[in-house]
Amino acid sequence: xxxxxxxxxxxxxxxxxxxxxxxxxxxxxxxxxxxxxxxxxxxxxxxxxxxxxxxxxxxxxxxxxxxxxxxxxxxxxxxxxxxxxxxxxxxxxxxxxxxxxxxxxxxxxxxxxxxxxxxxxxxxxxxxxxxxxxxxxxxxxxxxxxxxxxxxxxxxxxxxxxxxxxxxxxxxxxxxx
Amino acid sequence: xxxxxxxxxxxxxxxxxxxxxxxxxxxxxxxxxxxxxxxxxxxxxxxxxxxxxxxxxxxxxxxxxxxxxxxxxxxxxxxxxxxxxxxxxxxxxxxxxxxxxxxxxxxxxxxxxxxxxxxxxxxxxxxxxxxxxxxxxxxxxxxxxxxxxxxxxxxxxxxxxxxxxxxxxxxxxxxxxxxxxxxxxxxxxxxxxxxxxxxxxxxxxxxxxxxxxxxxxxxxxxxxxxxxxxxxxxxxxxxxxxxxxxxxxxxxxxxxxxxxxxxxxxxxxxxxxxxxxxxxxxxxxxxxxxxxxxxxxxxxxxxxxxxxxxxxx
Ligand code: SF4
Ligand code: SF4
Numbered sequence: 001x002x003x004x005x006x007x008x009x010x011x012x013x014x015x016x017x018x019x020x021x022x023x024x025x026x027x028x029x030x031x032x033x034x035x036x037x038x039x040x041x042x043x044x045x046x047x048x049x050x051x052x053x054x055x056x057x058x059x060x061x062x063x064x065x066x067x068x069x070x071x072x073x074x075x076x077x078x079x080x081x082x083x084x085x086x087x088x089x090x091x092x093x094x095x096x097x098x099x100x101x102x103x104x105x106x107x108x109x110x111x112x113x114x115x116x117x118x119x120x121x122x123x124x125x126x127x128x129x130x131x132x133x134x135x136x137x138x139x140x141x142x143x144x145x146x147x148x149x150x151x152x153x154x155x156x157x158x159x160x161x162x163x164x165x166x167x168x169x170x171x172x173x174x175x176x177x
Numbered sequence: 178x179x180x181x182x183x184x185x186x187x188x189x190x191x192x193x194x195x196x197x198x199x200x201x202x203x204x205x206x207x208x209x210x211x212x213x214x215x216x217x218x219x220x221x222x223x224x225x226x227x228x229x230x231x232x233x234x235x236x237x238x239x240x241x242x243x244x245x246x247x248x249x250x251x252x253x254x255x256x257x258x259x260x261x262x263x264x265x266x267x268x269x270x271x272x273x274x275x276x277x278x279x280x281x282x283x284x285x286x287x288x289x290x291x292x293x294x295x296x297x298x299x300x301x302x303x304x305x306x307x308x309x310x311x312x313x314x315x316x317x318x319x320x321x322x323x324x325x326x327x328x329x330x331x332x333x334x335x336x337x338x339x340x341x342x343x344x345x346x347x348x349x350x351x352x353x354x355x356x357x358x359x360x361x362x363x364x365x366x367x368x369x370x371x372x373x374x375x376x377x378x379x380x381x382x383x384x385x386x387x388x389x390x391x392x393x394x395x396x397x398x399x400x401x402x403x404x405x406x407x408x409x410x411x412x413x414x415x416x417x418x419x420x421x422x423x424x425x426x427x428x429x430x431x432x433x434x435x436x437x438x439x440x441x442x443x444x445x446x447x448x449x450x451x452x453x454x455x456x457x458x459x460x461x462x463x464x465x466x467x468x469x470x471x472x473x474x475x476x477x478x479x480x481x482x483x484x485x486x487x488x489x490x
Binding site for chain 2: 014016019031032033035036037038039040041042043044052064067068069070071072073087088089090091092093094096097098099100102104105106109110111163164166167168
């Protein structure tokens with residue numbers, strides 16, 4: 001099992017519903033977010049091009065955050081998701097420093113927090129909250145080992161990119177372009 | 178033109194607008210760790226060379242301070258931990274890929290050795306010290322018999338500790354400014370230089386002071402070489418590292434780096450030491466304070482600047 005997500009940058013309108021859905025579903029502390037929306041504008045008027053991306057932890061296959069965690073609090077879980085065990089985390093911030101995507105933060109209670117791919121929902125057969133709520137249906141989540149999962153299918157027919165592949169983290173969030 | 182905005186308004190504390198997860202605590206920890214490493218290294222080396230009589234400060238007097246320096250350093254690290262009640266988890270895991278982990282274990286070895294060495298040399302500072310209990314005297318006598326073994330451990334673990342203060346940062350490839358293996362040797366050299374400076378300050382013997390001024394001059398030379406080497410490496414590397422180096426080569430940390438680290442922390446004390454060796458008398462506190470200050474600023478600017486450098490996508 002290899003969980004992955006694809007985000008269609010052509011369909012995303014930047015409404016940030018995914019951000020609010022995550023905050024609600026995961027009871028994210030006020031003032032923090034586990035996913036966020038980036039808008040990139042290229043060019044000069046009138047030749048402008050916009051890309052909108054909903055970003056979150058990439059649940060990397062070669063995660064520097066898991067590697068540098070001194071206690072094993074950051075670890076791989078089902079389907080390659082990267083999770084943090086609260087009561088093993090000492091809050092040293094090494095993992096925060098090691099993530100090229102700035103996907104982690106220190107929870108006000110002291111441990112490190114981040115996207116979990118909504119594993120608690122996925123285990124029940126549901127989609128992650130951000131994917132489920134997206135009004136343009138621009139996100140696809142599933143198992144890359146399953147040829148019939150929506151994410152495998154869409155990656156077969158569309159062009160895509162990942163962020164900072166040169167960082168060598170082997171990220172699992174694909175952006176359809 | 179390319180403009181990138183987080184339109185959903187992310188403002189995670191210490192992550193946005195720029196990463197600042199590590200503050201002064203880590204810089205202090207790295208600085209004190211390097212200083213302790215330097216003192217341990219010189220004490221071990223000169224003991225093994227049989228020069229304990231010639232250089233009593235380096236071998237006996239200065240290392241008494243090491244446990245205090247390490248305790249302060251560990252306290253700074255402890256302040257930096259956000260989930261403090263769980264800090265003992267560091268010692269339920271050994272994870273070789275994690276520099277934080279092997280650093281914690283290195284300190285676990287270094288601290289007790291430095292305490293024993295300090296205990297058997299405590300009379301250097303408190304001549305009338307008496308252990309009071311017979312068992313304490315017995316323990317002291319026991320360890321005095323193992324001085325040579327301890328000296329070896331002090332040399333080896335001194336080097337490991339000194340290098341570790343650099344590796345801790347260079348292991349993060351997400352921060353291009355840190356991601357250079359030269360940081361290990363650079364911080365080791367800077368720690369040794371800080372150690373020799375402190376020995377100069379404490380020493381009462383002219384001869385010992387002179388030798389450590391000479392050692393320090395060599396170390397300063399090596400440090401300058403490593404700094405040039407670091408920038409050469411960056412400039413010949415990828416775009417992210419070229420931009421990271423720009424922070425110190427025209428970017429907004431340029432003045433701090435060249436004035437505090439290179440001029441005040443290396444060149445001026447080197448000049449003062451040369452003058453002293455040429456018999457133009459300078460109060461020893463001046464070069465020593467500058468070296469310690471420069472050594473701390475090096476850690477601080479690299480820790481701080483590293484968090485401003487990042488991958489671009
Ligand atoms: S995106 Fe960052 S936090 Fe997530 S797995 Fe990769 S390195 Fe770790
Ligand atoms: S902050 Fe917690 S999860 Fe992150 S590296 Fe330290 S112990 Fe591991």
